[in-house]
Amino acid sequence: MLIYLVAGARPNFMKIAPIVRALQAQDVLSFKIIHTGQHYDREMNDVFFEELGIPQPDVFMAAGGGSHAQQTAKIMVGFEELCMAERPAAVLVVGDVNSTLACSIVAKKLNIPVAHVEAGLRSGDMAMPEEINRLVTDSISDWFFATEPAAVEHLRREGKADSAVHYVGHVMVDNVLYQAEKLSAADTSAFETSGFKAANPRYGVVTLHRPSNVDDPATFTRIAGALKEIAAELPLIFPVHPRTRANIEKFGIDLGPNITLAGPQAYMAFLNLWKDAVVVLTDSGGLQEETTALGVPCVTIRENTERPVTVEEGSNVLAGTDPETIVREARKALRGEGKQGRRPQLWDGKAAERIVAILTKELA
Structure with missing residues (x-):
């Protein structure tokens, strides 16, 4: 039985x-891994997939821009052609990008x-x-794989059947633990930021990309x-989104002389940077979770978070945008x-x- 795994951004x-x-296993x-091409990322080369321990995408749709x-329309048109030609047994989507929405709609209509x-x-918000x-994605999905108890409660309040909602833990945590173990045995001297780390035993890491923060x-x-x-x-290093x-x-x-600007980082290079930081200052959803997984203090520069367990149990503090x-x-x-x-339960x-075991049972 064939499952399409949809991804659109790094x-x-x-x-x-x-x-x-x-x-x-x-x-x-x-x-089959379906890359919608929602985002083009120069860092997503052969080494990127080798670091993740997965093969290159089976399909690249080039639907970005x-x-x-x-x-969304370009992704839907391209994905419909794929699904009609091959009729997979199921489509698995992750996260909350436009590819998640577009491919869910196409699959359900088929x-x-x-x-x-x-x-x-x-x-x-x-x-x-x-x-x-x-x-929208949750309104039409068949199986819901939740990362934290608050997500389970939201789905129940929205009328989802208990039998379809599964609290399984978090695949992002699976990945960061896997990569951190690989990193412990890796040579990090070639990373762009290795010089910064050597010169600054104590430092902080900044990431900002949300329109509400950087477009105003x-x-x-x-x-x-x-x-x-x-x-x-505290010296800060800021890998800057384009x-x-x-x-x-x-x-x-004006960011002043004590903030080092860097380019976008490959996954392992960035993990090597933030895992040893005194503090991470960010508006990223994923980084809130990853810092909680490794117990790194995180200050989230947002007024809200869809990941409350990182605040309730983890290493994250919701600071808003008040300086x-x-x-x-x-x-x-x-x-x-x-x-x-x-680290939260599971x-x-x-x-x-857990996800694969449940899908195997459901599809079989």
């Missing part, structure tokens, strides 16, 4: 990688069952495109002011008082095995 591949490895289900509607990994996450993608000059300026203040006490870099130049954002709060929480980490929390590196 973080999606980190989520499907453990599922691929779990599928390779059994002989009931076969799979354009507005949300244009991108009466192909849909499995959603990371189902049930809710921020309550309908200004986030990801929130719309989550809600006033908000971005306030956040930059907080980062400059922190950097006066749109963020463009806005730094466009708005004339005073961001600086205060970062200083706690500098003093050795940063939140470390604990974040044990075996979520993908």
Whole structure:
């Protein structure tokens, strides 16, 4: 029985990688990796897939670019052709990108069952495109694989059958634990940021990419002011998203001399950077979870999070965009008082095995 595994952006591949490895360990289900091409990423080369321990995608659709509607439409048209030609037994989607939404709709209209990994996450912020993608995908999926108890509760409140909702843990945690073990035996001297780490035994890591933070000059300026203040006490390194870099130049954002700007990092290089940080300052959803998995203090520069378990149990603090709060929480980490929390239940590196076992039972 053939399953399509859909990925459209680099973080999606980190989520499907453990599922691929779990599928390779059994002989009931076969799979194809479908890369919609939603994002082009120069780092997604042969080495990228080798690091993840998975093969190159079976299909590359090259559907990226354009507005949300244009991108979603191109993915739907291309994915429909694939599904009609081969009729997979199921389609598995991950996360909350446009590819997740587009391929779920196509599959359901062709009466192909849909499995959603990371189902049930809710921020309550309908200004986030990801929130719309989550809600629509969960409204039509057949199997829901949840990463935390809050997600299970959201799905139950939305009327999903208990038999379809499965709390399995988190494939992103599977992946970060797998990669961290590989990294412990790897030569990291060739990484772009190895010089920075050698020169700065104590440092912090910054990532910012959400439109609400970097597309508004006033908000971005306030956040930059907080980062400059922190950097006066702790060197910061900032791997910069291309749109963020463009806005730094466009708005004339001054980050000061103590923040080192770097290019986008390959997965292992970035893991090698943030895993040893005194604090991570971010607006990334995935990084909130990964820092919790490894117990690294994290200050999230957002007003809400769809991943509350990282705050309730993990190493994450929700600081909003108020500079005073961001600086205060970062200083706690500098003093050795940063939140470390604990790894939530079932974040044990075996979520993908649970997902594959359930799909095997359901499809058989």
